Amino acid sequence: MTDSRKPIVSLKAISKTFSNGTVALSDMALDIRQGEFISLLGPSGCGKSTALRIIAGLATASTGTVDWPSATYDPDGRPDREIGFVFQEPTLMPWATVFGNVWLPLRLKGISKAAARADIMHALELVGLAKFAESYPRELSGGMKMRVSIARALVTQPKILLMDEPFAALDEITRFKLNNDILRLREQLGWTVVFVTHSVFESVYLSSRIVVMAARPGRVVAEIDIDVPGPRGEDFRTSEVYAQYCRKASDALHAAMGANDHL
Amino acid sequence: MTAPGPVIDDEEGGASRAAGGLPAWLPKVVLPLVLLVVLIGSWEAYVRLNAVPGYLLPSPITVYLATFRDIPSLLPALQTTLTITGVALLIAMVSGVALAIVVVQFRWLDYALAPYMVILQVTPIIAIAPILLIFFETTTTLYSCALLVTFFPILANTTQGLKSVDHNLLDLFKLYRASPGQTLWLLKLPSSLPYLLTGLRIAGGLALIASVVAEFAAGAAGAKGGLAFRILEAQYRMLVPRMFVALLLLALTGVAIYGLTSLITHLALRRWHESAIRRES
Known part of the structure; x- marks a missing residue:
């Protein structure tokens, strides 16, 4: 995609080698622009989660740079990334209520419960859990826990939302439902998302651009623009154009995989 | 901690009840008490029957x-x-x-x-x-x-x-x-x-x-x-x-x-x- 807009974040020649010698990521370049929904699609071991963690600053690249062109920098020279992160597991604090969990990012910034209340309730309303503010995580289903996790990620109104296989552990019915929720929220809030998945179907359904990756060493092998304007819904999931894109992504994925690679 | 007493809104009607309609906690309370009575009774009987002096075993x-x-x-x-x-x-x-x-x-x-x-x-x-x-x-x-x-x-x-x-x-x-x-x-x-x-x-x-x-x-x-x-x-x-x-x-x-x-x-x-x-x- 040729786009003259300034990227929110820009990866340049990122490589990551673990201490045991495994090359997790080799020479990855990626520009992420405002409003994009990018899926990192690939088999396990392709470095897609590593790339996400490097963007988030949870891991450091061995070589290469991550630029945040429009971010402000704190006195220590660290960029204020304004990130929301959703892990594969809901990663909620079991001892805190739903409200307390969503409050956490604001609380860590020193915002009091009273001052944060409106933002927290708004975030919970967006994921349809306002009624469950005083519930504890153990009282919720897997899908609801994941919604709390999403509410926590969006309560800070981040510039970019990073999601690391967030729905991989959920059943298919719940997953489809959450896929639609993500699309709706993106429509409403104009999110920029980087979404890690190993599901071809999920990535085509959600994305404006798919980055196909392969393993050993982890690398980018193809980029596919999903040029489907307008709101997507269940109709899109059964459409001809959806099937074509799925085949294209699937072909790109398999072309990159050697005969000895396993999914 | 299991709370003794009837459970309200018990759908199966049997979760807290043993067969025969007795609450499940009843034997847990009654049986130790029975054992206590038996032990203390035997102790008392032993001391009396053998006339054990109080400075050995009261x-x-x-x-x-x-x-x-x-x-x-x-x-x-x-x-x-x-x-x-x-x-x-x-x-x-x-x-x-x-x-x-x-x-x-x-x-x-x-x-x-x-x-x-x-x-x-x-x-x-x-x-x-x-x-x-x-x-x-x-x-x-x-x-x-x-x-x-x-x-x-x-x-x-x-x-x-x-x-x-x-x-x-x-x-x-x-x-x-x-x-x-x-x-x-x-x-x-x-x-x-x-x-x-x-x-x-x-x-x-x-x-x-x-x-x-x-x-x-x-x-x-x-x-x-x-x-x-x-x-x-x-x-x-x-x-x-x-x-x-x-x-x-x-x-x-x-x-x-x-x-x-x-x-x-x-x-x-x-x-x-x-x-x-x-x-x-």
Whole structure:
């Protein structure tokens, strides 16, 4: 995609080698622009989660740079990334209520419960859990826990939302439902998302651009623009154009995989 | 904790009822009581039939009567024992948790201390008591013994808890640039609470044992002496019923400590931790 807009974040020649010698990521370049929904699609071991963690600053690249062109920098020279992160597991604090969990990012910034209340309730309303503010995580289903996790990620109104296989552990019915929720929220809030998945179907359904990756060493092998304007819904999931894109992504994925690679 | 009494809105109508319509908790209450009556009855019968002299084995009735006579004189001793147990437990809680926090923060300190922690923990404290007695007065020795015994379960469990924090949650705190203090207070301490409370329950029982054993080894605590000292004293004076009464007080104290630490655990964890949640099946 040729786009003259300034990227929110820009990866340049990122490589990551673990201490045991495994090359997790080799020479990855990626520009992420405002409003994009990018899926990192690939088999396990392709470095897609590593790339996400490097963007988030949870891991450091061995070589290469991550630029945040429009971010402000704190006195220590660290960029204020304004990130929301959703892990594969809901990663909620079991001892805190739903409200307390969503409050956490604001609380860590020193915002009091009273001052944060409106933002927290708004975030919970967006994921349809306002009624469950005083519930504890153990009282919720897997899908609801994941919604709390999403509410926590969006309560800070981040510039970019990073999601690391967030729905991989959920059943298919719940997953489809959450896929639609993500699309709706993106429509409403104009999110920029980087979404890690190993599901071809999920990535085509959600994305404006798919980055196909392969393993050993982890690398980018193809980029596919999903040029489907307008709101997507269940109709899109059964459409001809959806099937074509799925085949294209699937072909790109398999072309990159050697005969000895396993999914 | 299973609450006795009828369960409202019990769909299956049988979760709390055994076959035959009796509540499931009934045998758990009745059977131990039956056993108690049988044992005490046999004891009484044995003493009467064999005409065992009271200074060898007093009958349950004799002990029962001695209870009313002796309890007022034993209460100050109970208070002494309780004070040693309680204060040792409190100091152990504060210092054990504090050291655990430091040890987890500085890995090298963990390495340096680990073998000596094990040695101190496995050494029978009664053997340390006479040595401590050379350096300290009796009361201090008793506190030290009780503290040594209670300290390690709390330290070991809290350390384990602090090390077992969910890595994703740690990442989350890092992502939002939590300060070390915030991470400790909002994440590590609540997360290790179930471990800490397990340590407290273990330490609660051990604290009482330690304060009694230490008093056997080191002598009376202060002017009044604790229950252990009163047991020894009663033995010298052949006041066997009084020994039983003191023993009964110690048993009740142990049960009370167990009940109290279990209650604290239940109150702290009931809303969120698997161990404290009643399952519906």
